[in-house]
Amino acid sequence: MQRIVVKIGSSSLTSAEGGLVPGKIRFFAGELTSLKNAGYQVLLVTSGAVAAGFTAIGYKKRPKATHEKQAAAAVGQALLMQAYQEAFASSGIGVAQILLTRSDFSHRKRVHNALMTIEELLHWGIVPIVNENDTVSVDELRFGDNDTLSALVANLVKAQQLVILTDTDGLYTDDPRKNADARRIERVGHISEELLHIAGGAGSQVGTGGMRSKIEAARIARLGGVPVFIGRAAEPGDLQRAVQGIGKGTYFETPLHTLPVKKQWVGFHSHPKGCITVDRGAETALLSDGRSLLPAGIAAVRGDFQPGDVVEVAGPDNRIIGRGIINYAAWQLRAVAGLSTKEVRKRVEVQRIEVIHRDEWIRLGDS
Numbered sequence: 001m002q003r004i005v006v007k008i009g010s011s012s013l014t015s016a017e018g019g020l021v022p023g024k025i026r027f028f029a030g031e032l033t034s035l036k037n038a039g040y041q042v043l044l045v046t047s048g049a050v051a052a053g054f055t056a057i058g059y060k061k062r063p064k065a066t067h068e069k070q071a072a073a074a075v076g077q078a079l080l081m082q083a084y085q086e087a088f089a090s091s092g093i094g095v096a097q098i099l100l101t102r103s104d105f106s107h108r109k110r111v112h113n114a115l116m117t118i119e120e121l122l123h124w125g126i127v128p129i130v131n132e133n134d135t136v137s138v139d140e141l142r143f144g145d146n147d148t149l150s151a152l153v154a155n156l157v158k159a160q161q162l163v164i165l166t167d168t169d170g171l172y173t174d175d176p177r178k179n180a181d182a183r184r185i186e187r188v189g190h191i192s193e194e195l196l197h198i199a200g201g202a203g204s205q206v207g208t209g210g211m212r213s214k215i216e217a218a219r220i221a222r223l224g225g226v227p228v229f230i231g232r233a234a235e236p237g238d239l240q241r242a243v244q245g246i247g248k249g250t251y252f253e254t255p256l257h258t259l260p261v262k263k264q265w266v267g268f269h270s271h272p273k274g275c276i277t278v279d280r281g282a283e284t285a286l287l288s289d290g291r292s293l294l295p296a297g298i299a300a301v302r303g304d305f306q307p308g309d310v311v312e313v314a315g316p317d318n319r320i321i322g323r324g325i326i327n328y329a330a331w332q333l334r335a336v337a338g339l340s341t342k343e344v345r346k347r348v349e350v351q352r353i354e355v356i357h358r359d360e361w362i363r364l365g366d367s
Contacts, residue, residue, distance in 0.1 A: 004163060005044075007149075025084060028239075032127065043128050043130065045150040050063075056076065098118065100131075111265070160226075162228045163242050167232065168211070169249050215252075274302055278316070282294070286363070287365070328350055332348045
């Protein structure tokens, strides 16, 4: 059974002034129900708690202070879940609330528990509704928007597709509101700096994410082996058409396979303790040949780390190409950088000769 993660943003659920629009909630619940009835397992990542709650509290516009946003989220989260519960109930479908923070993903036991909960809910035919826990998140630890959260969730559950719904029908070569010659980009096989520049900034007053954040989310999902659709679902059947490959939007393809949870943690959730720079041969071995990193390929070592820590790996041009779990202490690696395996064994004592084993490495550059 194919598993689909659908992300819906604030602007798709609320009015321009804030506050939920019941008709919009019912529409998306209907679209998700149709997808579920077609045989898919469905997970929903939703925004809208702050936008739903600030008008209910009495704020005239979306608050900016952290304590005000958290208060709005506390009120809005209940309103949002009530609206979804009522909308799905007419089809006999149960829903469940899952609130996550970035620290949940950084903690391997907690993210495993979240995954087990999601798997159990899906087993019983319940739609998990995931949102960021805005009432306890602090700015420096936030996802920044639920686009990133949706990508991490899609990777975690090994989804067959991530569908990010927005109020525009995909990515254009320019702003179609200002340039009549702007052309929609139908498919993307490589996320370049030029593409990110085209995406620009946020476009809504009630949400936090723009097209750029959605492309950044697509990059994360693609690295996890999950293809992505970014576009619009405005008419009945649009969501199913998006999943079938004929939707109103842009498709981001990936040649990669889904990642084990351990590699997801290394690549997206861990906190690197240092950085090592490799030569051209080692870069090729890691990126093209699927080989482990050996001491001979090390050109420079930065930071203070111990065996078992996660470090970033940079190529000869100092561009970060990936992350991995290190088998050497920083002082050991400095002592043997550039040496052959035979010489390394003479100088230091380590459990594994590989600096980073290929099974504990993840590439981070766009494919």
